[in-house]
Amino acid sequence: xxxxxxxxxxxxxxxxxxxxxxxxxxxxxxxxxxxxxxxxxxxxxxxxxxxxxxxxxxxxxxxxxxxxxxxxxxxxxxxxxxxxxxxxxxxxxxxxxxxxxxxxxxxxxxxxxxxxxxxxxxxxxxxxxxxxxxxxxxxxxxxxxxxxxxxxxxxxxxxxxxxxxxxxxxxxxxxxxxxxxxxxxxxxxxxxxxxxxxxxxxxxxxxxxxxxxxxxxxxxxxxxxxxxxxxxxxxxxxxxxxxxxxxxxxxxxxxxxxxxxxxxxxxxxxxxxxxxxxxxxxxxxxxxxxxxxxxxxxxxxxxxxxxxxxxxxxxxxxxxxxxxxxxxxxxxxxxxxxxxxxxxxxxxxxxxxxxxxxxxxxxxxxxxxxxxxxxxxxxxxxxxxxxxxxxxxxxxxxxxxxxxxxxxxxxxxxxxxxxxxxxxxxxxxxxxxxxxxxxxxxxxxxxxxxxxxxxxxxxxxxxxxxxxxxxxxxxxxxxxxxxxxxxxxxxxxxxxxxxxxxxxxxxxxxxxxxxxxxxxxxxxxxxxxxxxxxxxxxxxxxxxxxxxxxxxxxxxxxxxxxxxxxxxxxxxxxxxxxxxxxxxxxxxxxxxxxxxxxxxxxxxxxxxxxxxxxxxxxxxxxxxxxxxxxxxxxxxxxxxxxxxxxxxxxxxxxxxxxxxxxxxxxxxxxxxxxxxxxxxxxxxxxxxxxxxxxxxxxxxxxxxxxxxxxxxxxxx
Amino acid sequence: xxxxxxxxxxxxxxxxxxxxxxxxxxxxxxxxxxxxxxxxxxxxxxxxxxxxxxxxxxxxxxxxxxxxxxxxxxxxxxxxxxxxxxxxxxxxxxxxxxxxxxxxxxxxxxx
Ligand code: SF4
Ligand code: SF4
Ligand code: SF4
Numbered sequence: 001x002x003x004x005x006x007x008x009x010x011x012x013x014x015x016x017x018x019x020x021x022x023x024x025x026x027x028x029x030x031x032x033x034x035x036x037x038x039x040x041x042x043x044x045x046x047x048x049x050x051x052x053x054x055x056x057x058x059x060x061x062x063x064x065x066x067x068x069x070x071x072x073x074x075x076x077x078x079x080x081x082x083x084x085x086x087x088x089x090x091x092x093x094x095x096x097x098x099x100x101x102x103x104x105x106x107x108x109x110x111x112x113x114x115x116x117x118x119x120x121x122x123x124x125x126x127x128x129x130x131x132x133x134x135x136x137x138x139x140x141x142x143x144x145x146x147x148x149x150x151x152x153x154x155x156x157x158x159x160x161x162x163x164x165x166x167x168x169x170x171x172x173x174x175x176x177x178x179x180x181x182x183x184x185x186x187x188x189x190x191x192x193x194x195x196x197x198x199x200x201x202x203x204x205x206x207x208x209x210x211x212x213x214x215x216x217x218x219x220x221x222x223x224x225x226x227x228x229x230x231x232x233x234x235x236x237x238x239x240x241x242x243x244x245x246x247x248x249x250x251x252x253x254x255x256x257x258x259x260x261x262x263x264x265x266x267x268x269x270x271x272x273x274x275x276x277x278x279x280x281x282x283x284x285x286x287x288x289x290x291x292x293x294x295x296x297x298x299x300x301x302x303x304x305x306x307x308x309x310x311x312x313x314x315x316x317x318x319x320x321x322x323x324x325x326x327x328x329x330x331x332x333x334x335x336x337x338x339x340x341x342x343x344x345x346x347x348x349x350x351x352x353x354x355x356x357x358x359x360x361x362x363x364x365x366x367x368x369x370x371x372x373x374x375x376x377x378x379x380x381x382x383x384x385x386x387x388x389x390x391x392x393x394x395x396x397x398x399x400x401x402x403x404x405x406x407x408x409x410x411x412x413x414x415x416x417x418x419x420x421x422x423x424x425x426x427x428x429x430x431x432x433x434x435x436x437x438x439x440x441x442x443x444x445x446x447x448x449x450x451x452x453x454x455x456x457x458x459x460x461x462x463x464x465x466x467x468x469x470x471x472x473x474x475x476x477x478x479x480x481x482x483x484x485x486x487x488x489x490x491x492x493x494x495x496x497x498x499x500x501x502x503x504x505x506x507x508x509x510x511x512x513x514x515x516x517x518x519x520x521x522x523x524x525x526x527x528x529x530x531x532x533x534x535x536x537x538x539x540x541x542x543x544x545x546x547x548x549x550x551x552x553x554x555x556x557x558x559x560x561x562x563x564x565x566x567x568x569x570x571x572x573x574x575x576x577x578x579x580x581x582x583x584x585x586x587x588x589x590x591x592x593x594x595x596x597x598x599x600x601x602x603x604x605x606x607x608x609x610x611x612x613x614x615x616x617x618x619x620x621x622x623x624x625x626x627x628x629x630x631x632x633x634x635x636x637x638x639x640x641x642x643x644x645x646x647x648x649x650x651x652x653x654x655x656x657x658x659x660x661x662x663x664x665x666x667x668x669x670x671x672x673x674x675x676x677x678x679x680x681x682x683x684x685x686x687x688x689x690x691x692x693x694x695x696x697x698x699x700x701x702x703x704x705x706x707x708x709x710x711x712x713x714x715x716x
Numbered sequence: 717x718x719x720x721x722x723x724x725x726x727x728x729x730x731x732x733x734x735x736x737x738x739x740x741x742x743x744x745x746x747x748x749x750x751x752x753x754x755x756x757x758x759x760x761x762x763x764x765x766x767x768x769x770x771x772x773x774x775x776x777x778x779x780x781x782x783x784x785x786x787x788x789x790x791x792x793x794x795x796x797x798x799x800x801x802x803x804x805x806x807x808x809x810x811x812x813x814x815x816x817x818x819x820x821x822x823x824x825x826x827x
Binding site: 012013014015017023024025026027028031032034171180181184185187188200202204205206209210594595605606609610650651652 | 727728730731732733734736737738740741747748758759760761765767768769771793796797798799800801802
């Protein structure tokens with residue numbers, strides 16, 4: 001990206017036509033960056049507030065030195081009196097926080113309790129963990145020629161014949177390491193799409209097949225595909241014979257999922273299930289791209305297992321035009337891992353939920369999110385006393401289930417620090433010290449796709465300007481770290497820090513990266529043959545059996561079924577028929593829009609002009625029965641909570657399903673309690689229950705709840 | 717002298733709004749007005765899995781085809797930033813030829 005700065009102001013943002021992935025294209029969140037950077041409501045100086053004034057707009061600007069003088073002694077005292085584990089670091093998604101909130105917790109503060117407060121850790125983590133258990137590899141991503149400077153024209157590249165989007169709409173959802181509109185590039189070149197989605201999306205109208213399934217029944221559908229592929233003898237015999245473990249058990253298991261039975265469960269016609277299964281098994285190469293719907297499902301581990309199984313038995317793993325696999329060690333991930341050595345084994349053992357949830361805590365270095373809420377509420381096994389919120393605005397309906405319950409529980413914390421760019425509902429409610437963050441235009445850094453777990457490029461972020469007195473995530477890590485754990489932070493500057501990360505792995509320093517701008521690692525296919533998927537260099541996969549575990553040895557050890565199975569959502573027409581009489585619609589949430597990143601961007605007027613209100617989608621026939629017309633304000637309500645939205649009547653949704661957008665708060669409304677920028681008015685996550693998670697600790701029912709809908713007179 | 721125009725292959729217009737916002741930035745167009753504005757037709761079901769659902773951006777009288785950028789050898793900003801890469805700028809005769817080759821769901825604007 002090219003940033004034009006004039007007299008200390010960012011005046012223009014322009015895509016870089018030489019960038020191998022974007023070719024100069026930008027979405028509207030980048031295009032409105034100047035508005036964001038210079039927004040009058042940006043917080044650009046550290047601030048403090050007396051604890052008794054929480055929820056009130058009684059902030060006092062302070063210097064960074066004053067901020068450290070408040071924070072550092074407080075942390076030292078808490079550690080001395082109650083142990084470092086009494087401090088919890090909450091991390092948000094996006095921005096650069098994802099790379100730094102673990103080190104911030106482990107190495108700067110010294111606590112084992114780093115928490116991503118999404119019920120069942122239901123974003124990205126489950127997909128990474130499942131891949132780790134089943135394939136022993138980094139993140140599986142469709143091959144979009146991302147590592148080739150000449151992209152699709154590279155002679156080693158093969159175009160996928162098909163891409164199956166499973167619970168994902170990457171055009172809007174800027175997914176971690178994939179440039180969403182690459183899908184359009186591929187479609188223009190001839191790739192066919194298959195959509196697995198409860199809604200007929202715009203992409204669906206340009207797809208070969210659309211399986212419009214009942215929300216949350218995905219695992220049944222995946223098992224039916226496998227059933228057809230195995231029973232009709234369409235699977236890749238070589239790959240299964242040489243590289244897969246537990247095929248016979250799988251074959252037996254999928255007999256329980258014939259297409260006719262699964263059609264009843266999923267609403268997808270049996271004939272279509274057969275056709276799609278045959279199509280993906282007989283056209284090679286092809287790839288499945290899995291989305292958040294895999295994570296936000298208590299049955300999601302089984303779904304993820306079944307999807308990886310489909311990729312494996314159709315012979316599409318780690319082949320050109322199939323599914324690329326990251327090597328076992330993440331690019332630039334070494335330091336992040338090593339920061340844990342700051343914690344003694346005894347301290348590490350105190351991590352919340354680690355013992356209760358061994359599968360989750362083996363794969364993720366965090367607390368168990370739901371256990372963390374329980375700990376806040378009960379003070380067991382010990383009392384949490386301090387919260388550090390890094391770019392996480394989670395009483396807004398972004399990630400936490402029942403944010404109202406978190407809100408009440410968080411009140412018990414004695415001391416809170418919030419890092420963010422704007423005053424958010426979460427910061428207004430809890431911060432004692434507010435530390436302002438720069439945008440990515442305002443600080444040096446690196447960006448690495450898929451957090452290094454299967455990177456197609458590594459890029460330099462160059463500071464173009466700096467508004468006010470902010471500090472970036474890495475600057476805060478270093479400055480706080482030097483005050484509390486100096487041995488962990490032997491870096492003179494941000495530049496020195498990045499150089500020390502880059503040099504050993506890539507042989508370049510930060511300035512080289514800045515000049516080179518984008519570094520694309522070389523990708524190697526068929527690593528399972530060359531031994532590059534395993535740390536011992538042997539051929540195979542980095543799993544217990546050395547093979548793709550169609551039957552999982554680890555799941556069994558953790559008390560879970562070794563094979564994928566289908567389980568009804570916790571609340572549904574089938575599992576709770578009585579409740580469904582009162583709440584007769586299936587509620588799915590969180591499909592994305594171009595105009596926001598979760599709760600971010602609500603104050604950017606150019607974007608609000610495009611999407612002014614929280615929205616819910618409802619079928620015109622259903623709406624007619626309820627006396628709702630397009631644009632009416634409605635309430636969605638169930639046994640856990642209620643939330644307002646503007647009704648959008650659309651035939652793309654099944655008459656028995658409604659969809660609601662997430663991430664809503666209203667920067668234009670009063671910030672002080674009890675309003676907190678209107679955070680409780682359109683808080684769709686209040687309808688999602690706490691701790692309805694899978695057996696391994698992953699998944700939550702954000703996308704498959706039930707509710708009723710009625711028209712209301714007063715909107716927002 | 718030949719006229720210039722914008723060719724839009726709306727089979728691939730995803731409705732991302734980048735053209736609208738890029739244009740507003742370049743020409744400092746205030747809220748409520750647009751140099752190019754997205755229209756949406758559909759969605760409705762035709763039969764089975766066949767649906768009609770198209771986005772088509774329509775340039776307004778505020779569109780000067782990015783005269784200044786083009787003079788500097790750059791593309792119009794909407795074309796440059798279009799996520800679907802479905803917009804092309806050039807002389808209408810050339811674009812008309814391309815249009816004929818593309819087949820369905822194409823429109824040519826000479827604003
Ligand atoms: S997805 Fe993110 S990085 Fe990409 S253009 Fe949009 S805001 Fe910028
Ligand atoms: S050509 Fe320029 S002025 Fe015309 S619509 Fe595109 S960006 Fe706006
Ligand atoms: S930028 Fe391109 S893809 Fe996006 S709305 Fe405009 S024409 Fe369509």
